[in-house]
Amino acid sequence: MTAATIKTTYREAMRAAIREALVRDERVFLMGEDVGRYGGCFAVSKGLLDEFGPERIRDTPLSESAFVGAGIGAAMGGARPIVEIMTVNFSLLALDQIVNNAATILHMSGGQFNIPLVIRMTTGAGRQLAAQHSHSLEGWYAHIPGIKVLTPATLEDARGMLWSALEDPDPVLIFENGLLYNMEGELAADAGAVDISTAAIRRPGKQISLITYGGTLFKTLTAADELAREGIDAEVVDLRTLRPLDTATIIDSVARTHRALIIDEGWKSGSISAEIMARIMENAFYDLDAPLARVCSVEVPMPYPKHLEDAAIPQVPTIVAAARRVVTGHD
Amino acid sequence: MAGAMQRNRRKQALIDREHALHLLKEMLRIRRLEEKCVELYTASKIRGFVHLYIGEEAVAVGSMQALRPEDAIVATYREHGHALVRGVSANAIMAEMYGKLEGCSRGRGGSMHLFDATTHFYGGNAIVGGGLPLAVGLALADKLAGRQQVTACYFGEGAVAEGEFHESLNLAALWKLPVLFCCENNLYAMGTALARSESETDICLKAAAFEIPAWPVDGMDVLAVEDATKRAAIAVRAGGGPHFLEYRTYRFRAHSMYDPELYRDKQEVEEWKKRDPITLMIERLKKQSLWQEDAWQRIETEVGAEIAQSVDFSEAGRWEPVEELTRFVYSEVAPTLILPRNAGEERGGGL
Numbered sequence: 001m002t003a004a005t006i007k008t009t010y011r012e013a014m015r016a017a018i019r020e021a022l023v024r025d026e027r028v029f030l031m032g033e034d035v036g037r038y039g040g041c042f043a044v045s046k047g048l049l050d051e052f053g054p055e056r057i058r059d060t061p062l063s064e065s066a067f068v069g070a071g072i073g074a075a076m077g078g079a080r081p082i083v084e085i086m087t088v089n090f091s092l093l094a095l096d097q098i099v100n101n102a103a104t105i106l107h108m109s110g111g112q113f114n115i116p117l118v119i120r121m122t123t124g125a126g127r128q129l130a131a132q133h134s135h136s137l138e139g140w141y142a143h144i145p146g147i148k149v150l151t152p153a154t155l156e157d158a159r160g161m162l163w164s165a166l167e168d169p170d171p172v173l174i175f176e177n178g179l180l181y182n183m184e185g186e187l188a189a190d191a192g193a194v195d196i197s198t199a200a201i202r203r204p205g206k207q208i209s210l211i212t213y214g215g216t217l218f219k220t221l222t223a224a225d226e227l228a229r230e231g232i233d234a235e236v237v238d239l240r241t242l243r244p245l246d247t248a249t250i251i252d253s254v255a256r257t258h259r260a261l262i263i264d265e266g267w268k269s270g271s272i273s274a275e276i277m278a279r280i281m282e283n284a285f286y287d288l289d290a291p292l293a294r295v296c297s298v299e300v301p302m303p304y305p306k307h308l309e310d311a312a313i314p315q316v317p318t319i320v321a322a323a324r325r326v327v328t329g330h331d
Numbered sequence: 332m333a334g335a336m337q338r339n340r341r342k343q344a345l346i347d348r349e350h351a352l353h354l355l356k357e358m359l360r361i362r363r364l365e366e367k368c369v370e371l372y373t374a375s376k377i378r379g380f381v382h383l384y385i386g387e388e389a390v391a392v393g394s395m396q397a398l399r400p401e402d403a404i405v406a407t408y409r410e411h412g413h414a415l416v417r418g419v420s421a422n423a424i425m426a427e428m429y430g431k432l433e434g435c436s437r438g439r440g441g442s443m444h445l446f447d448a449t450t451h452f453y454g455g456n457a458i459v460g461g462g463l464p465l466a467v468g469l470a471l472a473d474k475l476a477g478r479q480q481v482t483a484c485y486f487g488e489g490a491v492a493e494g495e496f497h498e499s500l501n502l503a504a505l506w507k508l509p510v511l512f513c514c515e516n517n518l519y520a521m522g523t524a525l526a527r528s529e530s531e532t533d534i535c536l537k538a539a540a541f542e543i544p545a546w547p548v549d550g551m552d553v554l555a556v557e558d559a560t561k562r563a564a565i566a567v568r569a570g571g572g573p574h575f576l577e578y579r580t581y582r583f584r585a586h587s588m589y590d591p592e593l594y595r596d597k598q599e600v601e602e603w604k605k606r607d608p609i610t611l612m613i614e615r616l617k618k619q620s621l622w623q624e625d626a627w628q629r630i631e632t633e634v635g636a637e638i639a640q641s642v643d644f645s646e647a648g649r650w651e652p653v654e655e656l657t658r659f660v661y662s663e664v665a666p667t668l669i670l671p672r673n674a675g676e677e678r679g680g681g682l
Contacts, residue, residue, distance in 0.1 A: 027475075060502070063502060065494060066495060069468060070464050070471055071468060072464070073470075074469070076453060076465070076469060077470075079472040097464055100461055101465060105446075105454065106662065107439055108436060108454065110438070110446065112436070112447070113448065145660045146660050148661075
């Protein structure tokens with residue numbers, strides 16, 4: 001990186017992105033539960049009410065369906081809403097609007113009405129918030145044609161994906177893993193919009209592709225470091241966008257490494273990890289030197305006690321062990 | 332209701348003959364279009380679900396008189412009449428029901444999903460209550476942009492049982508948004524009578540609970556509908572926040588083509604048919620000696636020709652090539668993305 005950098009956090013990068021969007025485009029406004037006076041339930045929008053006022057930093061009642069639907073209507077009416085939902089679990093109360101309206105209206109109208117809407121929400125476990133605040137349902141949303149699903153993991157993506165999502169003519173859902181908000185690091189002072197259609201190789205390697213996204217990216221990178229100490233050279237692919245899925249980058253990587261492990265905080269059954277495996281089988285079966293494998297969450301609703309929650313979601317040792325099995329054929 | 336009737340009696344003296352004939356013609360256009368739909372459904376030219384508006388025409392025709400071309404409309408799956416009165420051509424509506432490329436939604440939507448950008452017709456929505464949040468959002472966009480526009484949101488009384496109804500009314504009232512809530516109370520949510528699904532059957536009371544001015548209107552009387560809606564629309568446009576009208580009406584036909592109507596009495600249907608909105612209007616004109624049989628015949632002929640033409644138009648329409656199946660899932664305009672200077676590095680080089 002040549003330009004000057006600043007020290008920042010994922011939360012601050014996201015806030016800077018929202019702020020920039022509000023400054024750049026007067027049609028942009030932020031709406032959601034406690035985004036204003038409270039400052040956002042994860043403090044992402046803290047301070048924005050003072051700067052932009054209650055018309056553009058708009059607190060809503062606890063009416064997920066109505067305010068998500070209002071976001072869709074406002075987008076059709078020429079505004080550029082950013083709708084914040086506290087957690088992915090709460091977004092289920094707005095599922096009708098997201099799936100039956102946001103995802104379908106362009107198609108049902110024969111291309112007449114597009115929905116330039118951005119919906120942001122928190123996802124993921126690890127904060128002892130139990131079974132109604134901790135799930136990873138972004139893979140579910142990736143099932144739906146008509147919407148796009150982004151999972152920023154890095155500071156660059158937290159800073160840059162929002163503007164690209166706002167520029168997109170269609171509904172974009174952004175999933176922010178709750179454990180990442182406090183992540184600190186260096187970010188280019190002039191960081192801005194990033195591409196939202198491709199996966200990224202976060203660590204090049206030759207022997208196995210570790211394919212992941214969001215909250216498990218950093219666990220996977222740590223696992224890759226440990227594997228390197230064992231003499232296993234792992235490549236780490238950050239999907240970044242779950243829909244549309246960048247199949248080409250996945251297949252290119254697997255064609256080079258001949259092995260793949262998928263790491264996903266979602267459950268296995270009917271999941272994005274299953275979809276990735278299917279695409280590898282469809283496109284790269286003859287490139288494989290070993291059966292595919294995956295590390296996912298254990299199929300239970302998220303438990304509250306820390307030791308059980310830790311056991312329920314992917315962790316560095318389980319990723320390392322699974323990758324080792326794929327590469328060496330034994331534990 | 333009695334008050335409304337009295338006002339109507341007063342208004343009868345003021346009927347403008349040309350306008351009355353216009354309203355009659357609009358109602359007749361809906362009636363004849365839908366009668367043709369039944370025929371075409373029987374002939375398998377139209378498939379899927381088709382929900383007829385016959386009996387309720389006075390609501391769409393009367394209420395639309397209050398709207399301006401720039402206003403927005405959100406409707407339900409029983410929306411042929413609303414689209415037609417709003418200015419979507421019979422050709423485009425009929426072709427849509429045929430599933431042809433020339434339909435107002437390119438054939439992608441069918442009977443339940445008529446859309447038209449040029450008349451600001453934001454669709455037939457087939458999820459009961461699903462359109463209300465959209466109307467709130469359209470009105471919010473107008474308010475934020477400082478436009479003096481009204482969003483008219485049509486829904487049936489069945490929608491009041493949905494959470495989205497209550498959430499949307501609250502939001503519209505809380506933010507004083509220019510939404511005109513148009514509740515078409517035809518007494519049955521498919522086959523469930525209002526009293527069998529609601530503990531409180533006075534729908535206006537529900538709206539009033541959100542501090543929204545609300546009143547019932549005789550939905551079979553096109554002039555009463557027009558009058559009430561104009562007054563409400565003026566208030567909404569002037570910044571008075573959302574207003575709510577409950578149009579008391581009745582569906583003469585079955586809920587859809589698959590409905591044997593086991594839930595209501597034939598006698599009840601016959602009673603309501605005595606208040607057929609078209610007949611009511613004709614009788615009123617006759618009483619006031621404004622009726623001219625030849626003018627009526629001319630209207631019948633014109634409407635008949637329009638509907639016949641819509642069938643010819645649809646028959647001659649094209650099927651969208653199967654190669655285009657996956658169009659309109661995402662917009663075809665590429666986003667104008669501004670890439671940062673380090674975009675290439677970021678994609679290729681790792682952290």
